[in-house]
Amino acid sequence: MRRAGLLADVLLPGARAALSGRSGGVAVLAAWAFLWALSALRLGRIVATLGGGSADQWLALATLVACLVACPVAALGWLRREPRKASDAPAGPIDWEAFARHRQASIGLVLLAALILVALLTPYLAPFDPNAQHAVVATRFLPPSAAHPLGTDRFGRDVLSRVLYGARISLTIGFVAVAIAMTVGTLVGSGAGLAGGAVDAASMRGVDLLLSFPRLVLLITLVALFEPHLGLVILVLGLTGWMGTARIVRGQVLSIREEDYVQAARALGLGRWRILVRHVLPNALTPVIVAATLGVGNTILAEAALSFLGLGVQPPTASWGNMVASGRDVMLNAWWIAAFPGLAIVLTVMSFNLVGDGLRDALDPRHARGP
């Protein structure tokens, strides 16, 4: 019996959990099926990768293999464990179980995982090369069909492939820019909180200054004045998004500074920075993670707006914002060019918001009110 269960978990991971009504099982099973289907359909490309592929393709292959291993592992480990009772105390600062019970958050997380997976697997998923153009005049502006599920654009390029490749750009920009913002924000916030006095007052005035300025206006001013390219866009998005984090971290530093254990550490003669790194930051980290998750969504929206104005990612690189922009003037006779990248933005930003909301509830039990 045990052995049969083991075999079932390896061959059809998640199936038993799904049968017993756990949604996690359904997700794992779906992922398993999807991965095998993909491997079968794109066998040619996978073999071609082995014969010498680009970094992109190797990354996709590694992802594919890793996920194929991860599914049974998840089925054997995580899905076998009994769900903890709601009344039990959470183990860490983040109540992961509460998060998992939060329906919206789970949907968001699954969506997000799927998005990241899609972004990584794009070289195998995309039906066409996103920048390939052949007999332009004959293949342009084709409406959605079996060959081109989302139609073709003005160069006869496959919109679906471009939307898929666009996911990488948008996610990369979102993650890198937010990482920059979080780093700067944490540094400024903790610096201000620890230093106190005039430094604190001055930096918080600076934060007020930047916060009181419409971010998009600042972004447009910065990017339009200089040459628009990917690095600049990421940097500018990062450097205009850290103020909220700085405030959060400073607040945490100020409140935690007075806690007993920090006072004790100080009495023991530990240095300021050491206290910061060992005691303050880990506690401040959780609200920062929430802010970061929501921040990625906002950053993707800001990038899309910039690209829409022609100031973000430059063609031929596909970004959802510049795809909407390029479909704008032909919207009335080729609506699919602008419509689908926009939907992709909505879906992505929404999944970040779902996860961020769920995380906040999970962090702060006061807010937890999932059914």
Add this chain to the structure above:
Amino acid sequence: MLRYSGRRLLGAIPLLLGIVTLTFILLHLAPGDPTTAYFNPNIPPDVIEQMRRNLGLDRPLPVQYLDWLRSFFTGHFGYSFSQHRPVAAVIGDALPNTLLLSGISLVLIFVLGCAAGVVQAVRQYSAADQVLTLLALAIYSVPGFWLGLMLILLVSSPVLSGWLHLPISGMVSIDHEYLGWWGRVADRARHLVLPVIALGLASAAGVARYMRGSMLEVVGQDYIRTARAKGLPERRVILGHALRNALLPIVSLLGLYLPLLFGGTVVIEYVFSWPGMGRLLYNAILARDYPVVMAATFLFGALVVLGNLLADLLYAAVDPRVRYDGR
């Protein structure tokens, strides 16, 4: 209250000065100047030099900066390089349009957002709550420019355009001057419908999320239970007692949404051909129209400062503690 406002406004001066200085530095760090933006093979080089001298661009930067500050404090903003009019006139034309658009959007954001939030909180866990929650999250994630395009697509589709002749660009119809007073108001209102939706809907969804949480928190408080126990009708409990207290934290959201709103106007004005500040700024940056860029960024900052001050005053007005003190 006046003294408080005065102090706040005085405190904003270094902030605004900072914005102006930052803009000046950025403008002059960036490559190009107004004459390279007018790049045109038919203008001979010596004329370009002449234009540069006429615009005062041949003087040292500190002189230009001080000159600009001076003209700024005297209320004379210089003239627009690209439109050949005084900046005050250029801004004076655009500012009311942006204020109209963002003002109406702000009302929509808070009225619609609060209403949805209250409905959700009152019927917590109902189907309506769940649907509205998901809907709010989805709408909150929609980029305004895309929503604008989709709205245009929608109202110009053959199905809708027949009976719903909503204007999709500009502020007034061409026969505006021939309409009566009510006709003009109606004409403006019709032109506002789509831009306001595109600009405000996402923020309204955001407000709804906050309002739901805020309302739930209040409904759980003792005094609400007491009010209910006293046998007051539910409607009065909710609208009379709970709503006012739940609105308090929402008012402070104003400070959060104002910069977002003004930023959003740039894109929405572009999509709907709305002749406002956002489009003005965008075009001025591309044309390197320094005086307009400086004046416009300054105004955006000043608007947010003013908005925040108003939010604080409003906060004081709706805060019951302040009201009780006054009695």
Add this chain to the structure above:
Amino acid sequence: MLATLVAWGCGGGETGGGTGAPRTDSAGRGGTVVVAARAEIPGVNPLVAPPDYFASQIERYVLLMPLVQLGPDLQPEPWLARSWDLRADSSQVVFHLRDDVKWQDGQPVTAGDVAFTFRKAKDPDVPFPNRAYFDRWDSVKVEGPHTVRFWLRPYSQFLFGWTQVPIVPEHVLGDVPDSALASASFNATSPVGDGPFRFVIHEQGDRWVFEANPDFPADLGGPPRVDRIVYRIIPDESTELTELERGDVDLYLKLPPDQLSTVRADTSLDVLTFPSPTYAFVAWNTRRSMFSDARVRRALTMAMNRRQILQTVQAGLGSVATGPLGPWHWAYDTAWRPIPYAPDSARALLAAAGWTDTDGDGVVDLNGRPFRFELLTNPSQTRQDIAVMLQADLARVGVDLVPRTREMASLGQAIQSSKRLFDAFLLSWTEDMVIDDRDYWACDRRDDPLQFSGYCDPTLDAIMDSIPRALDRDRKRRLLRRYAEMVEEAQPFTFLYNQDGAVALRRSLRGVSVDVRGELRTAARWWLVPRSR
């Protein structure tokens, strides 16, 4: 050769149109014509505004009057000037003005206004952008209320400047100091006109409204047939098209080629096209060694599938370029054929110049350096689209083109500064109607901002110098052709395509005629078919 006039189709029922604008009467008089353009114009004062395509047309054809107008053969014809006398040695010209033209504030238009306009245009403190028009015009004297005499040094097409620069009112602008001229209220707040239309209102960024001038002289056509023209600014192309389809816009200027098929499919709309002096090109920086060889430049041109580019970005509106002279010009030779698209020949030509793929990486190289260059362009969708297609084309002959977009102001800086920090750039622009391209190619201007390519050939210089001196049209035609053929041979630019101008209009708007002289030229003769229910 005449600029081609493209006729518009007539007839067609009129439906829809939701606004309650004043109706036209049965004779097709009255009504409001709504013209939609994408950008605001920088005012209507020709003395200070940078040259703007539509601002200039509004000045010349709607609000103000130039002394002379260009006729169908691009020769000057009387307009504000009833006639002119040229002294035999071409050193003096006397204009006799009409005496029946008034400014909209009731003041008569006089010789003083002409002299005032000329003096301001020559004034070094006035940033008049087209000073070159009057380089060889020396002085002016008012000889009567409607008579004015000029002294000049003779050259061909000497009246051209007076077709482009309309006369402005001295009684309005005379008191404005030079320093304040650039922000005078005349420019964009309250202009005073004397043309077929009068200024009514300007809502910045939204619209300009003009109304028919009832006093416009009868022998110049009399008052316009429509009551008003509204020049609307709608920056978004899809909005513009939708407004046209719904009947809220009558004339849509600069129709983007992508929308051509939509407009053609709509039976209530028409498209008019005309050969325009606008062309797209790639400029090669011949100071860089990789572009110093004419064979290489020619090979790159051969590798470009310019017909496909024209089909894709212009929907075929235009022609593959045969050199610096486009079909719009009277000296254009219809026997000219473009350099053919021939990737194989291109590869051979590159190999002849020493560029071969020795390391097998797909990119040709010379002395260990791969053929890789940056193509700068500005953030326009069309230009970026072309760059994308050029990248694909050149990759086929082993040349690695890296497209780089720069915002216009910084691009202008890069290509005009004396350092010339660029390999190649892609732009399109509109030529002046008088061809004098010494700024682009002359050896002695290599350090001037517009000599982008750094190309130098003394023989070509001699020909270019003789063009403005040729007073005889046949001789001038021969010289222009010789000039164009030499530039095409050397390929310091790759001329991609000559663009056709296009407008879309509702069939209810009649009398529109577009050609190289502009889209608004016949504004005073437009009329609307009465709307039928």
